[in-house]
Amino acid sequence: MKILLSVLLFSGSTWAAKLSDYRPYSFEVLFTNPVCATYSYDSEQLTHSGKVLQNKPRNVYCKPSDEASSVSRRIAPQFRLIEWITAPDTKEIHAAYLSFSSKNVAQAFCQALRQGVKVTLVLDGGETGAAVNKDAESLRSCGNISVTYRGSTGGLGFAHNKILIITPADPSVRKIVFSSGNLTTGTSINHENWNFVTTASESYFAQVHRCVVDAMVESGESKATFSRQLDRCRSEIKAAPESDIKTFFVPTDGAAALAQVRSASESAREIEAISHRLSGVLLDVFASAAERGTKVKFVLDDDVFWAQTLRKDVGRNTRMEAFAISNRLIGVGVLVKYLETNQNIYQLQHNKFMIYTFGGAAGAVFTGAGNLTTSAFTKNFENFYYITIPEVVRAYDEQYDRYYDSMATGASEMPRDYVLP
DSSP states (O other): OEEOOEEOOOOOOTTOSSGGGSSSEEEEEEEOOOOOOOOEEEEEEEBTTSOEEEEOOTTTSOOGGGHHHHHTSTTSHHHHHHHHHTOTTEEEEEEEESOBOOHHHHHHHHHHHHTTOEEEEEEEOOTTSOOOOHHHHGGGGTSSEEEEEEOSSTTOOOBOOOEEEEEESSTTEEEEEEESOOBSGGGTTSBOEEEEEEEETTSHHHHHHHHHHHHHHHHTTSHHHHHHHHHHHHHTOOSOOOSSEEEEEETTTHHHHHHHHHHHHHHOSEEEEEOSOBOHHHHHHHHHHHHTTOEEEEEEEHHHHHHHHHTSOBTTBOHHHHHHHHHHTGGGTOEEEEEOOOGGGTOOBOOOEEEEEOSTTOEEEEEESOOBSTGGGTTSBEEEEEEOOHHHHHHHHHHHHIIIIIIOEEGGGSBSSOOOO
């Protein structure tokens, strides 16, 4: 599923109330939706309801061999990412991600560097803050690249942002990418959401993203130094923040982001959510909504199901987290399904977004880099967005229906035994 809004006028709109008021404007939402083979079990398996299973769900459970067919499509996030990075008019790139390991994306960066593009890259430095990324470091031989490592110092958690900013030859234009995915299999066979926005360089949206990356590079040693620079930079932006896409950058805006989630959750008549991790205060927000009578649906990675069933940590999900979800969410009537991913290769259900349905036709999406955990709203570097652009909300809603109705598996239809093809 994708959505593309495009306007070809280039007139200025310094005081635009909405992102969609700026020229140029396009907002493309892409989901990985990997194209994967059907993987059969060595022997028949039974579901908890007693049905016979022959294989894992097609295009849900994937292996590395499926990457080529997944990323060759023009609607694949990796295809669009590489297209933007290597475009002939790309002059400068600023990016901040947790991790970087995609060989295809690395080749695109190398090509851009050899074309004279200047690249500034910020990555997570590991638990000690001193780790280096070999794929990023190898790009130094390709051209003018700066690599900075952040996180795990000065009260900070992970450097978990997912932002890419492209400055093209036309100084009035900026291209911004934000996503749930990293520059890894997050561009290909993980289940992810990617957003490609073209806007005017004078928009608040464009300028504030540059403020974030600059603050991470120049003052990202601690929460305090980062927040001071980010707030100073934001105060110098002349354009007003857009009303149809609100930005939140943790750790500075964590409380405001959580307040937005609470407010929307209290007002919505239905919440449709999907996340890789779910715990802490966010778990309470959704449980409270369900207890008030709000219809709440959730899609999670099946590692959560198996962590509870096997009573141990599975993949990137923990036993403690799984039991909390069972007791606090499922126990109060939240409807939960699972995407059956491939834990053997750490293929993830890595989407993080919530769709809020209010009265009438109104709706909103809350999405971004962070998981639905307390740390994501308090100490990590994260970027979150609250979006009310109708076409964008509709694109997320249509994709969610695809996940919940066609791709995800309910608990009664999950296999009885933990067996991977």
